[in-house]
Amino acid sequence: MADLPDVPTLLDAAVRSLGGTRREGQTEMAGAVAEAVDRREHLVVQAGTGTGKSLAYLVPAVRHALAHETTVVVSTATIALQNQLISRDLPRLATALAPLLPREPAFAVLKGRRNYLCRNRLQTADEEAEDSELFDPRQLSSLGRQVARLHEWSEETGTGDRDELVPGVSDLAWRQVSVGANECVGARVCAFGQECFAEFAREATQGVDIVVTNHAMLAIDMSQGNHILPEHSTIMIDEAHELVDRATSVATGTLTERSVGTAAKRAARLVEPGISERLTECADGLALMFTEAPEGRLDHIDDGLAGAVAAVRDAASACVTAIGPSPGEQDPDSATDRKLALAALGEVHDTAVRVLESFEPALRDRTDIVWLTKAPARPPSLSVAPLAVGGLLREKLFGDRTVVLTSATLTLGGSFSALAHQWGLGREVAEEEAASARTPRPEPADEPGSGADSDDGPHRAAGEPRWRSLDVGSPFEHARSGILYVAKHLPPPGRDGLADAYLDEIAELIEAADGRTLGLFSSMRAAQQATDALRERLEHPILCQGDDSTGQLVSRFSDDERACLFGTLSLWQGVDVPGPSLSLVVVDRIPFPRPDDPLASARQRAVGAHGGNGFLAVAATHAALLLAQGTGRLLRSTDDRGVIAVLDPRLATARYGGFLRASLPPYWGTTDPSVARSALRRLSGRVTPEPA
Secondary structure: OOOOOOHHHHHHHHHHHOOOOOOHHHHHHHHHHHHHHHHOOEEEEEEOOOOOHHHHHHHHHHHHHHHHOOOEEEEEOOHHHHHHHHHHHHHHHHHHHHHHOOOOOOEEEOOOHHHEOOHHHHHHOOOOOHHHOOOOOOOOOHHHHHHHHHHHHHOOOOOOEHHHOOOOOOHHHHHOOOOOOOOOOOOOOOOOHHHOHHHHHHHHOOOOOEEEEEHHHHHHHHHOOOOOOOOOOEEEEOOHHHHHHHHHHHOOEEEEHHHHHHHHHHHHOOOOHHHHHHHHHHHHHHHHHHHHOOOEEOOOOOHHHHHHHHHHHHHHHHHHHHHOOOOOOOOHHHHHHHHHHHHHHHHHHHHHHHHHHHOOOOHHHOOEEEEEEOOOOOOOEEEEEEOOOHHHHHHHHOOOOEEEEEEOOOOEOOEOHHHHHHOOOOOOHHHHHHHHOOOOOOOOOOOOOOOOOOOOOHHHOOOOOOEEEEEEEOOOOHHHHEEEEEOOOOOOOOOOOOOHHHHHHHHHHHHHHOOOEEEEOOOHHHHHHHHHHHHHHOOOOEEEOOOOOHHHHHHHHHHOOOOEEEEOHHHHHHOOOOOOOOOEEEEOOOOOOOOOOHHHHHHHHHHHHOOOOHHHHHHHHHHHHHHHHHHOOOOOOOOOOEEEEEOOOHHHHOOOHHHHHHOOOOOEEEOOHHHHHHHHHHHHOOOOOOOO
16 A cells, blocks of 8 residues: 555646646645545545546545555446446546556446357357247348348457447347346356357456446346456445446336236246246236226236236246256257347346235335336336335445445435435435534434434444545536526416427527537427427527438537527436537426436425425436436536526526525526527627617
């Protein structure tokens, strides 16, 4: 430890090497991360855009890994962010720090097995009858052409990583040549075990200093007993505001007619026809019950649907029993068929069990929620998910390691407590220390299933790390660089699309900005309505999500300063366009979850049933997080200037408006449309007087 330079020295070297400048928030964060790791104390850090938070946690992570000859795991929200770290940030950092360290830091990336091509599965892709479609790569079908491409690529690729295949292929085509962890027969049995891309990736993580993964993979590792990632005691979680949603997604099970039918087809290769046919009939029965059951959250399950789900459970179990235990030595093809069948059968069986068991407790004591989805272009599906994942995170993530969680958006309503509660953390150290000097008072009721215990719970056991928070701010001068304009004069948003007054407001703002507008809409319907209406009224190019890939649309928007880009959720968090191409962000309405959203409505009700404010704890928190992420698209560099226009007047008039505004950076605020338009004209160089 003493032989290594300290964190400030390493950080300065990295910043100089990368051509950057020293930033106070970055230095403060790096010091806090290093201290938290040394003290084995969890740390939650809000670091605004422009802080340089990646270096602020990577430098202490590298130093800790080398000093203790251990591995530090870095988890990001998406595969895209994961690739950015592994292909850009870490290589540059390793080169910069190498002269100051005993050796150059080593790093590797680990994704889920499904992200890697499976050579064994590739051999049967031409024969796979999944999804009711037989195909041959020599045929001229789109699917066949894609599989043919994958055959060719398999001879060229050194990693088998789907992200390296450009252009890519559809999810359906990729499923023919990849397997999930529960479908893999294992390197020892597989005929291609010595050539397995997924095994190569896992082997590459052994003994390295930094392993980069994603939140979904982290959640899978937790749910499977922490056996996928290499041994580690320290984790850096970037984009931590996404952690709960990613963990919830991994913990969600879904039943469809197709998933049950696929399990039956795979079982048919291994069991007597009558046994697998029974499961096929259950798939048909399930589909019939779906047509009669109501869409949305199911607080109660009727006898017909319960019977159909129970039949699936029992038929899947009968197939598993008929397949029986492993016969020992098997040829690779038989082992593959067996593993694929058991994986599919296990998934539908376990999901059916979860669905039925979720209705057994009284409504207020349930920890799972079930809902039925009937989308117009997709077959119905029955899903089951946990009301909260705080218990899982507290036990499996925070229990025996040090965790640093960071993002540009972690304080909601000016406090870290909302997200900390969702993560399963109790009160932070500073709150405990303050509380100890006061007369104890009862804590508010916790959300059921959250795993948030009293302060003497597992996360407060003697010798285990505790958590602190830190907000290092942002290098941006928000009050001088951005205006938050709330269109207080507009009517509240309705349910029948955008009112004419909203379209007029957007048109006037775009004209004042001379294009340069990112329109963030609460639904695809609203984005398309605005696109269609304004393309007829304005001369500016208007791009709409869905016209092309999101990446291509963002590139075109960035390249054309007069263009506008309209879209929904992925644009709220995925657009990074510094410079003059973006000077106006329009938000059509406060992004509350839909009233019929099954998870949000169930969580809101559960909080209320236990004495809390369900709306504030769930709906307002969700909206605050998205609003902060969306408005954060405006300022991406210290030279950026512009206007955020929120057309929903409730941000200024409703009681919860103060909570939402407190979740945003301190922009200069106004409700005067002429002030917003004048500012945009000045920025675009089109200074004209406001009409009288």
